[in-house]
Structures are given as structure tokens and as C-alpha cells.
Amino acid sequence: MDSTDDSPTGFCSGPQRDRSNHRRIRLWAFFWAFSFIAVSLGIKKEWFAFGGTLAGVIGNLLFGLATVLAYRRFLQETDELRRKIEVEALALAFGVGLVGGLSYWLLMVSGAVSATGFAFVFSAMLITQSVGVLIGRRRYS
Amino acid sequence: MKNRLKVLRAERDWTQADLAHRLEVSRQTVNAIEKGKYDPSLPLAFRISRIFGMSIEELFDPNSDDRS
Numbered sequence A: 001m002d003s004t005d006d007s008p009t010g011f012c013s014g015p016q017r018d019r020s021n022h023r024r025i026r027l028w029a030f031f032w033a034f035s036f037i038a039v040s041l042g043i044k045k046e047w048f049a050f051g052g053t054l055a056g057v058i059g060n061l062l063f064g065l066a067t068v069l070a071y072r073r074f075l076q077e078t079d080e081l082r083r084k085i086e087v088e089a090l091a092l093a094f095g096v097g098l099v100g101g102l103s104y105w106l107l108m109v110s111g112a113v114s115a116t117g118f119a120f121v122f123s124a125m126l127i128t129q130s131v132g133v134l135i136g137r138r139r140y141s
Numbered sequence B: 001m002k003n004r005l006k007v008l009r010a011e012r013d014w015t016q017a018d019l020a021h022r023l024e025v026s027r028q029t030v031n032a033i034e035k036g037k038y039d040p041s042l043p044l045a046f047r048i049s050r051i052f053g054m055s056i057e058e059l060f061d062p063n064s065d066d067r068s
Helices: A016-045 A050-077 A080-110 A115-139 B005-011 B016-023 B027-034 B042-052
Strands: none
Touching: A016 A050, A050 A080, A080 A115, A080 B027, B005 B016, B005 B027, B016 B027, B016 B042
């Protein structure tokens, strides 16, 4: 793409800082997701004793914390418009999580759905955040 | 908010990428400001005014809002 044109694109070719921050987020998120699956499987299949499970949960928590801190660093260092888009998408995802989560909880209490399906609420939040970012990029293009 | 960014940039023969580089923002930010879709933060508005050697009032028209 010719960088001298005035077409409304440009985030993909964003600053190097954004790219390295994205790499950092992806790396920690991978470790977090991998440890989450490993610990979940371990609990289900009874691979570990209580101490092992506890260590796994703590490890998963630390990877999650590292992911959150990496994302916070990205938000602090990124371009101000990008930050606005990300924060608006996060607010949307939080709203979906809160409203969807409480509705699901009501259904769960009434016995209409099981507790295991609650993970769908988190999936909905992640999807909403991603869609929110895409909408934001289009809106400001 | 309407502004004179595009005209001033063109007068200096700068591309959006050139201006974005000088302002240390993304090209999409420059594009969004020029189109009036995004109002810059106060620190960024001051950086823009410094680069063009003008006051913020000369660059931005607070009485207009051409967001679409």
C-alpha cells in the first residue's frame, strides 16, 4: 500500500511499539489459556493431588495477571485514538458480560440452564470486545 | 470539530503519514482528525499547534461539529 495516499487505513501498519506490545499480550494470553486448559483437564481427570491443583491454579492466575498487565501497558503506550476504540469496546464487552451474566444467573437459579454453560458469557464478552474494536476502526476511518 | 489540518498539511506538502510521524500518532488518527470524526486530546492539540506554529483557536473551530 502506498503510504502517501489519503485513504483511511493505517492501523495495520501501526507503530513498532504496538506490534511488540501485541506480541507480548498474545504470548501471555497463550500461556494463560494453555495453563487454564491443562488445569481444567487435570482437575477433571484427577491428574494432580490437591497441592498440584493449587499450584496449577496459582500459575494460571499469574499468567492471567501478566496478560492483564501487558494489555494495560498496550493501552498506556498506544496511540490515543486506538486507546479510545479499545476502551469503548471494553465498555461494550463489560456491559454484555454484566447483563448477559446476570440473565444467565437468573436462568441458572430457575434451573433452566446448567452452571457449566456460564463460560459462554465470557466467550460473548471476548467476541463483543473484538467486534467493538472492528466497529470502532470503521467508525473513525 | 472542523479544522484546517488538511489544508495546512497540503501547503507543507506533507502526507498524512508524515504528519502522523511528526505527531507520534497513527495515520488513522490524523485522518480521523482531518475528517472531523475525532477531536484530539489537549496535549495532541498543543503538539499540532506547535508543529504548524499556530494557536489552537486558529486550527480548530469550536463552533462547528461536522462529525458524521
